[in-house]
Amino acid sequence: MSVVVEGKNIIRDYHVPGSLTRAAKVVRAVKGISFSVERGKTLAIVGESGSGKSTLARIIALIDQSSGGELKIEGKPIDIAKEKPTREMRSKVQMVFQNPYGSLNPRQKIGDVLMEPLELNTDIPAAERRRRAEEMLVKVGLPAEHFNRYPHMFSGGQRQRIAIARALMLKPTLLVLDEPVSALDLSVQAQVLNLLRDLQEEFNLAYVFISHDLSVVRYIADDVLVMNKGEAVEQGSREELFANPKHPYTRELFAATPITDVEAIRERVARRKALRAAAI
């Protein structure tokens, strides 16, 4: 098994500028996180808003620079603060964002959305670019005839498929998915999760999957990293973590996640009945 991405003690500081009445300060959003993901595996990063999970995702996706620590992609150290990554490096890591309504340019046809990465990063001729784009549309479950349509003609789930297709155009080895299904309806969410699984198998992709939803994580992850206030409070294999959560914060997350277990519902209904009987 080859490691696709590895992080050691990744740190990210944000500088908050001061004003007349307030001194400048430094906020440490990511406080030294280490992880690694192998080919064909999924690392889920779980946390609530403000936990630093999206900041970490952007660092892994080579969008933002880190303030400290070491990031290696396929064994090669990379620090975008010091040098611009090569095109080859850029095409290895791609990202899919949460909101499919905001991540596609409304004035760009879907075909152009998919061909743009090839145009910018490769010397592939136009006819071949088009062929690959159409092929990718079919792979993500959309008809190739949709090539000339605009984003507004698609539903949220279809747009997320397009965003995934765009991310796959450069044949990356790592996909960073920042809450890819949280803006979608339950039934559409299931379709997109199925698609992500199929694509992972087909292209042997490594996923870094950012989510706040434990039930989705349980379905898709191999390893889980739980973040709270910039720290990794717990990390381990999915089986281990779900069977025996150790850190109090992880337990709190589990306790807060609503469950649809019939026995639990039966208990709650009985409790409410008793309460109402007591009130009368």
Next chain:
Amino acid sequence: MALLTIRNLTVRFATSTGSFTAVDGIDLHVDKGEVLAVVGESGSGKSVSMLAAMGLLPDTAMVSADEMTFDGKDLLRMSPKERRKIIGREITMIFQEPIASLNPSFTTGYQIEEVLRYNAGLSKKAARARALELFKQVGIPDPEEKLKSYPHQMSGGQCQRVMIAMAIATGPRLLIADEPTTALDVTIQKQILDLLMELQEKTGMGLILITHDMGVVAETADRVQVQYKGKKMEEADVLSLFEAPKHPYTRALLSALPENATGDRLPTVASFFEGEVK
């Protein structure tokens, strides 16, 4: 005893390409002290049907119903003036985006005092005292300070608590909560749901909870109504719905929950309608 009864509600919107039916013959009723969950995905008409009951839809909406009564009073045929005595006082509503629901230009204290003065008829001084009481009741930390805060100075969970405080300020008999926790983190969601349930049990008000989240339904509802594309699919008490869902759509929704995944793949609603899954 039925608090709100709606029979055969239809809502149409006039669009440039003809009329669009958002709600198509929905029946709904909620009893005193009952928690009704209205479940559906986007486009199921769950929000629109409640906005129609509140009279909050824009002029482009055409609302028709065989019956729409609140506590025996006919909401369809009453004058706007009479209706305003009920809406915002006896029936109140909270929304999905707590930060967007509050006016960013005024302090939260000013906004809740406004409700108390106009809808509960309190004097300025009494309103101030009552606002503080309500802030304490909904568990806002440091309530004196927070009354002087603007919405942007508070977190999403705190803003939702302010919205709940405003909604219960007039002692309503029915509270409609439209996706009250969708924009919030799970730990905050739990706190807000616990607060709503606690208030409901204490005051005995009716509660309609609009949601797309089966987990929220399982943890709050007495009775559940499932909607799809503006039509009612199924109505059942919460236990029977989860134990033995009758309608294929409800079954599809439940099996699409990632925690119910049996194999490698999740069954989807589409595959359900094609008859792939039994």
